Amino acid sequence: MLDRRFILENVDLVQQNCEIRGVKADVPRFAQLETERRTLQQEIEELSRQANAVSKSIGKAKDDAERESRKQEGRRLREEKDQKQADIDRISAEGDAIYNRIPNLTHAETPHGGEEASQELRRGAIEVRPMSFPILDHVALAEQHKLVDFEGGARIAGHGFYFLKNEAVLLELALQHFTIDLLVKEGFTPMITPDLARNEIVQGVGFVPRGPETQIYSIENHDLNLVATAEITLGGLYAGQVLEEEQLPIKLCGISHCYRTEAGAAGRASRGLYRVHQFTKVEMFAFTLPNQSEDMHNYLCNLECEIFDSLGLPYKVLDIASGDLGGPAYRKFDLEAWMPGRGSEGEYGEVTSTSNCTDYQARRLNIRYKKKGEKGTDFVHTLNGTAVANSRAIIAILENCQQADGSIIIPEVLQKYVGKERIGAVE
């Protein structure tokens, strides 16, 4: 969320920002309510002050009669205070409903508009390879090489679940291992995170844990939800804490399963492994000083590029348009990898995403840092980025690395982890 005071002082700017993001929020109304709330709050504090003074005087009262009259006075003051508090609660409820919808500010270079306005920043090092043979999609390839059991997954847990088998398992482990090795070299602390998280944390990171628009599975009779990404657990790690300035930046990478209800998604675009209810992901997360976050964002994006370049997969990098950003993101880059089997003649499909959330998440999660030698604290900046989302990376690998003879050459950097060079080698 944004700083309340900042909103009051920049009503027009915040309103405009809502508009470019396609968010309906009545900022002037919020400002009005917030101003009222502040006035009331001051009145309450004055009443509290008086009541406190009265209470203190009771201990020193010289006789019972005076004591009793002072008690009356105290009661009266606190009742009056409670009245005003009820007013505040009412005003706050309306104000907060608006406040919670107000998204983060937007980077100056972010293109304005909807999904189609997102701007291509660059391409990866590897060109799309022309294939002079009938191209199979990953579902066909997986079937041919017995890599995924979709029917089995559906029988166990329903559509959107699957068993990985054989080399797909090795490939998944290899992707994780390769990525973690790379990130550890870059100074990230590797973590394996909980797959469940409390409502409070889920909400703090910016996801909606329950209710009609949720994308999150929740556990009945528990204050717990299956995480949709390790962003939730890594971001929540320091909730409510004050970090030391010299600890920053903190770079974490976490392996977790990711569970998504994917309500309302269906069709060919979600065929096979593309849109599933569970997958495994290595996520990068960073806590930085405010003036470090932009550099960190570019760094995370470059790491994503490095990973996909290393895998030998063609991709493009998009600067995501304002209307397509989630609430917490100030700027977002997506990597879309070339998937030859997607659509009728191949399409790019999103494989990773990195966001700079500036202080928006930190304010919700109450993550601060203390400046050396200065009074007070300030909110950190948080950033997240996908290092590798296994299901989609596997699609890109299977489809891009297929050969005329139907075999699949395993990306060189993964071969030592998989223990072979090719899936379905012809003798």
Added chain:
RNA sequence: GGAGAGGUGGCUGAGUGGUCGAAAGCGCCGGUUUGCUAAAUCGGUGACCGGUUCACGCUGGUCCGCAGGUUCGAAUCCUGUCCUCUCCGCCA
């Protein structure tokens, strides 16, 4: 899962209804002293939300895990909840 104990400032830890934002010690910051360091000694030392000020600052409120309740008044009493520790049970 069952039984018990406990959660207080950066840390250790006192505090069982009022003058307690909270003793004391440690740590940290500053001064004095001292060849240097150390020691000694004196003073200062939490966060958050407001008001006021050009600013140093001054000032109100809130915070003793969290949320409620009782009371004129709660760190202290009551309820719920989360967490930690010990013992028992179960278990990869």
